[in-house]
Amino acid sequence: MRKILLLVIATAAAVSGVDEWWHSAVIYQIYPRSFKDSNGDGIGDINGITSKLPYLKDIGVDAIWLSPIFLSPMFDFGYDITDYKKIAPEYGTMEDFNKLMAEAKKLGLRVVLDYVINHTSNDSEWFIKSTQRDPNYADYYIWAHGKPDPKNPDYLGPPNNWVSVFRKSAWEYNVQRGQYYLHQFAVGQPDLNFRNAKVVEEMKDVLRFWLEKGVSGIRIDAVNHLYEVDPANHDGHYPDEPLSGAPGATPEDYNYLNHIYTKDQNETYNIVYDLKVILDQYTEKQNDSKIMLTEAYADLPKIMRYYGDKNRNGSVPFNFFYMTELTNKSNARDIKMAIDKWMTHMPAGKVANWVNGNHDQSRLASKFGVDRVDVMNMLALILPGITITYQGEEIGMTDGHISWKDTKDPQACNTEDPVNYYKSSRDPARTPFHWDATANAGFSTGSSTWLPVADNYQTVNVAVEKAAAKSHFKFYKEVVAVKRLPAVRSGDLEVRALCENVIAVARYLPGHPVVVGVINLFDAEIPVDLNSIHLLPRDLQVEASGAYCKLEKGDKVQKGKVTMSPHCALVLSSTQNCCAAPK
Ligand SMILES: *[C@@H]1O[C@H](CO)[C@@H](O)[C@H](O)[C@H]1NC(C)=O
Ligand SMILES: *[C@@H]1O[C@H](CO)[C@@H](O)[C@H](O)[C@H]1NC(C)=O
Ligand SMILES: *[C@@H]1O[C@H](CO)[C@@H](O)[C@H](O)[C@H]1NC(C)=O
Numbered sequence: 001m002r003k004i005l006l007l008v009i010a011t012a013a014a015v016s017g018v019d020e021w022w023h024s025a026v027i028y029q030i031y032p033r034s035f036k037d038s039n040g041d042g043i044g045d046i047n048g049i050t051s052k053l054p055y056l057k058d059i060g061v062d063a064i065w066l067s068p069i070f071l072s073p074m075f076d077f078g079y080d081i082t083d084y085k086k087i088a089p090e091y092g093t094m095e096d097f098n099k100l101m102a103e104a105k106k107l108g109l110r111v112v113l114d115y116v117i118n119h120t121s122n123d124s125e126w127f128i129k130s131t132q133r134d135p136n137y138a139d140y141y142i143w144a145h146g147k148p149d150p151k152n153p154d155y156l157g158p159p160n161n162w163v164s165v166f167r168k169s170a171w172e173y174n175v176q177r178g179q180y181y182l183h184q185f186a187v188g189q190p191d192l193n194f195r196n197a198k199v200v201e202e203m204k205d206v207l208r209f210w211l212e213k214g215v216s217g218i219r220i221d222a223v224n225h226l227y228e229v230d231p232a233n234h235d236g237h238y239p240d241e242p243l244s245g246a247p248g249a250t251p252e253d254y255n256y257l258n259h260i261y262t263k264d265q266n267e268t269y270n271i272v273y274d275l276k277v278i279l280d281q282y283t284e285k286q287n288d289s290k291i292m293l294t295e296a297y298a299d300l301p302k303i304m305r306y307y308g309d310k311n312r313n314g315s316v317p318f319n320f321f322y323m324t325e326l327t328n329k330s331n332a333r334d335i336k337m338a339i340d341k342w343m344t345h346m347p348a349g350k351v352a353n354w355v356n357g358n359h360d361q362s363r364l365a366s367k368f369g370v371d372r373v374d375v376m377n378m379l380a381l382i383l384p385g386i387t388i389t390y391q392g393e394e395i396g397m398t399d400g401h402i403s404w405k406d407t408k409d410p411q412a413c414n415t416e417d418p419v420n421y422y423k424s425s426r427d428p429a430r431t432p433f434h435w436d437a438t439a440n441a442g443f444s445t446g447s448s449t450w451l452p453v454a455d456n457y458q459t460v461n462v463a464v465e466k467a468a469a470k471s472h473f474k475f476y477k478e479v480v481a482v483k484r485l486p487a488v489r490s491g492d493l494e495v496r497a498l499c500e501n502v503i504a505v506a507r508y509l510p511g512h513p514v515v516v517g518v519i520n521l522f523d524a525e526i527p528v529d530l531n532s533i534h535l536l537p538r539d540l541q542v543e544a545s546g547a548y549c550k551l552e553k554g555d556k557v558q559k560g561k562v563t564m565s566p567h568c569a570l571v572l573s574s575t576q577n578c579c580a581a582p583k
């Protein structure tokens with residue numbers, strides 16, 4: 001029997017005296033523009049966040065991660081930064097930020113910031129000086145000469161065929177400098193040149209600036225877009241990318257090309273390790289373990305390299321496999337495979353993480369269906385490591401419907417297509433948070449909000465779900481409490497697809513109760529027999545009961561028959577400690 005325990009998922013051992021808080025943590029992503037508006041201008045802000053910290057403390061989250069709050073013209077809502085050390089006025093002031101930090105500290109909440117180094121805004125002082133060829137800034141960005149157009153030799157076209165993530169050429173001509181600059185995203189977001197050591201130093205300085213303010217880590221945006229191919233290896237030119245052959249793609253579409261020169265370059269990993277050294281220095285200096293999260297949509301072996309190895313500490317790369325591999329139709333086997341995939345590829349001793357959504361993706365309740373809100377929240381919380389929750393997932397917020405007229409996302413506006421724009425739009429996942437059933441969902445006292453509030457706010461909101469006997473919110477909070485139990489914090493993992501529609505996730509730690517999460521994906525009741533989970537003791541009690549379960553918290557059941565209501569997600573714990581020999 002002890003064999004199962006050898007299939008140990010090693011959780012990183014505690015080092016030094018520092019509390020490695022993030023090795024089992026709930027990190028809550030706040031999209032500041034849509035969380036809480038404190039001054040009635042229809043736009044969320046820092047003081048709004050501060051006012052809601054007690055809500056987050058009450059749920060039991062460990063840290064908040066803030067999407068960008070820095071000075072920006074907001075062509076891409078803060079992912080285009082003018083000055084990395086200033087706060088966007090529509091979000092507040094540095095004083096407001098300091099107040100947020102102080103309040104968070106008082107409540108024992110940590111703060112993680114977005115660190116958007118793929119590019120600056122084009123109104124950044126660095127960029128303006130670069131267009132003027134100021135010797136200190138001339139090489140801060142990726143500049144290249146145009147290529148004569150074969151049909152019109154007087155016209156210098158873009159240097160090569162590269163396409164922006166937001167469609168069309170990734171190159172924009174700058175008249176002042178007489179050259180093209182690279183922008184992998186919007187025109188107003190020139191890419192920084194990370195082959196320039198001064199740029200790297202500059203960005204390290206930004207990191208130290210925020211660490212000095214006491215933040216507990218960073219999330220690096222689009223990290224795999226940081227480096228482009230080194231032109232020194234291509235006769236001083238940036239070579240064309242090969243065609244992908246994607247059906248239906250036109251030369252203006254990002255998926256028209258195979259991005260071998262603009263993504264996933266080897267230098268990317270080293271910069272991640274280098275930045276982690278700075279975080280580790282502050283871990284020691286402030287006796288507060290600093291986390292680095294990295295975002296990269298890439299294949300699994302590439303993603304795992306961000307974790308680092310024996311010689312270099314790395315980051316926690318976001319696990320997007322739930323979002324990319326699972327749908328509302330996935331069965332128990334599909335879910336088990338998605339979990340196993342991450343756990344088996346992750347290097348030993350590293351910390352796993354589970355992501356159900358973010359500001360770039362359809363919301364959990366829309367992607368997986370409202371029926372599966374408890375299922376996906378429970379999985380993210382009960383599996384080992386870090387739970388990332390995007391604001392609203394805890395109450396099952398769905399995507400809002402945003403008309404073409406109200407559309408704000410540049411990725412959608414750039415389609416210039418009033419019919420199909422919604423396929424590219426990230427606005428539906430960014431609508432304001434639902435606090436209660438009052439006007440603007442309690443998000444703002446203003447006459448309008450930057451994006452319209454989703455129309456189901458009167459039934460899906462914090463106030464209603466807090467008052468209800470059972471709700472997604474109540475279940476979420478119960479499972480956060482379960483995450484603190486020793487077996488869930490640091491125990492071993494066993495995942496079972498018991499049949500097409502039932503999945504069980506057991507967590508064991510010798511000397512402690514076993515915790516098992518059980519899920520019924522089906523729309524009918526299923527009597528579940530957990531006897532095949534041998535190390536699970538016979539007598540169990542309900543620790544957390546999803547919105548659709550008949551069983552209540554505190555109910556006693558035996559492992560041979562657990563009656564699972566349709567779409568029920570349930571957490572049980574054993575009344576005996578692990579791991580007595582099975583009878
Ligand atoms: C650092 O923090 C840990 C955990 O919070 C505490 O136990 C330890 O005493 C602290 N060490 C120092 C040097 O302050
Ligand atoms: C920045 O780019 C935007 C278009 O995205 C343009 O309207 C604006 O004039 C540019 N600003 C500068 C300083 O180049
Ligand atoms: C990138 O690194 C990998 C793994 O170390 C290596 O196999 C590969 O050849 C490198 N690629 C380039 C273009 O240097």
Ligand SMILES: *[C@@H]1O[C@H](CO)[C@@H](O)[C@H](O)[C@H]1NC(C)=O
Nearest residue numbers: 015016280283310311312313
């Ligand atoms: C990695 O991080 C740990 C914990 O902060 C630290 O003790 C260790 O020295 C670091 N390792 C390296 C190679 O920097």
Ligand SMILES: *[C@@H]1O[C@H](CO)[C@@H](O)[C@H](O)[C@H]1NC(C)=O
Nearest residue numbers: 327328329366367368369370
């Ligand atoms: C699943 O999602 C698809 C695509 O979003 C949708 O058309 C379908 O109705 C959903 N099915 C269920 C059972 O929710």
Ligand SMILES: CC(=O)N[C@H]1CO[C@H](CO)[C@@H](O)[C@@H]1O
Nearest residue numbers: 076079080118185189221222
């Ligand atoms: C993956 C990704 O797109 N990351 C960010 C890099 O910058 C763009 C443009 O500013 C952001 O929208 C992305 O979120």
